[in-house]
Amino acid sequence: MKIAQIAPLFESVPPRLYGGTERVVHYLTEELVRQGHKVTLFASGDSITSAELVPCATQALRLDPDVRDSIPHQMLLLDKVRERAGEFDVLHFHVDYLHFPLFRTQAGRTVTTLHGRQDLSDHMPFYAHFPEMPLVSISNAQRAPLPRANFVATVYHGLPLDLHKPTFQPAGGYLAFLGRISPEKRPDRAIEIARAAGLPLKIAAKVDNADEAYFRDTIAPLLDGPGVEFIGEINESEKTAFLGNAAALLFPIDWPEPFGLVMIEAMACGTPVLAFRGGSVAEIIEVGITGRIVESVEEAVQAVPNLLALDRRAIRARFEERFSARRMAGDYLRLYQKMLRKRAASERHLASLAEYAIASAHPRPDTAIQTEPN
Known part of the structure; x- marks a missing residue:
């Protein structure tokens, strides 16, 4: 194709x-x-x-x-x-x-x-x-x-199975926030959850020009306290260690998330996800298997112990079953093939209509209506 x-x-x-x-x-x-x-x-x-x-x-x-x-x-x-x-x-x-x-x-x-x-x-x-x-x-x-x-x-997103090697015994002991510094991603919630849970937080995130004021006025003052490390943007090769060594990923969104690629990146590393309900979250996270879904900071803090007890091998297995690039490509290929069949059927239909129109306008002598002479 x-x-x-x-x-x-x-x-x-x-x-x-x-x-x-x-x-x-x-x-x-x-x-x-x-x-x-x-x-x-x-x-x-x-x-x-x-x-x-x-x-x-x-x-x-x-x-x-x-x-x-x-x-x-x-x-x-x-x-x-x-x-x-x-x-x-x-x-x-x-x-x-x-x-x-x-x-x-x-x-x-x-x-x-x-x-x-x-x-x-x-x-x-x-x-x-x-x-x-x-x-x-x-x-x-x-x-x-x-x-x-x-x-x-x-069609849910997918990742190559060999992109991130899972870490089943993480050494970091920290919670992770990965993505973008913006009001809808709520890094302030991540900081509040980590401090209330008594765990360090590492933030690997980019700051767009549109969000510089939010970062300067809202997030930067929170970084001065204990237990929070702001790393900045990281590349793809750095994600495996960052997510793999994390005890969990925090995804405390405050908007209708279309998908949330970082959730399946964490799953690929075997890392559980603690996410706020919104948008796609309930479709991506399987509660009790790959993470927990909460609706408040207080509920998030209470969920942390059970979250950290989830089986990281099971998380990786569910990632492989649901979110591989091969599955994603297969879903799109089936759609492409369906489109091709539909277009071919439409073209055949138009061709038959054209043939009928030509035949009607120029009937063959043997099929023309013969009139009897008076």
Whole structure:
């Protein structure tokens, strides 16, 4: 199968540091190539891939000091895809909905995975205007605010099984917070939980420009107290040790989480997850097996002893069963094949209608209606 994967340009594929969407695109692309498909990746020029790379920006936009406005770069990306669209069986977009106006006439060969939150009121009229565009959600909770959107599947993210080696006897004795410093991720809750539970906390997180004031005014003052270490952004190779040596991952979100890649990264390391209920959490965490789900800081503190007693081998086993890149690619391939069958059936139907129209307009002499002479 000939497949185009269209990635955002903000980070490389895979990202050097933080970047969930581009990381998932990388895992999917590599697994599809491994399974023998011809894959073309439209991404930033500093991406690393086994697929054919079509560079659509010199480097990741977030890391390019000369980039002031991302929109021209994204438009160039979409135009490069448009120029080569006819080469592919499937165009798989990961750029939200930027491509809808340009590709709506080719909707039958596109699929769009939505990676962000969808509960914003601005989204609803937009999706209603483009009902022909097939959408994939990354959790069932993500699609709930858009009951009339054209969702054709839910596909959970997956990781390569050899990406993170599990640690069954962690040496760190700390709780971990990994991701992004922002109000919706609630690192302040993580600090409060760790201190109340009497355990050290290590925070490995990036601070976006939009969140610098939140970090400076809300989080930085909390770091001055005991037991909290702020590490900053870490890369993929550093995650295994960081998560593997943690006693548990804290995921104290305060928003409708679309998926939460860090939860399955922790599971891959055998590390249990303590998460606040919201969005996808109840779909990803199996209570009593891979973690605990709570609704308050007090409940979280009380849950810590039982959380730390969970079987790390069982956590890794459930990760392998539910969240491998192979399973993710298989889910997408079944969707691609379904799209191809539907498109082929539609083309056959249109061809038969065309043949009928031609035959009706130009009947053969032997089938023409003969009239009797008067």
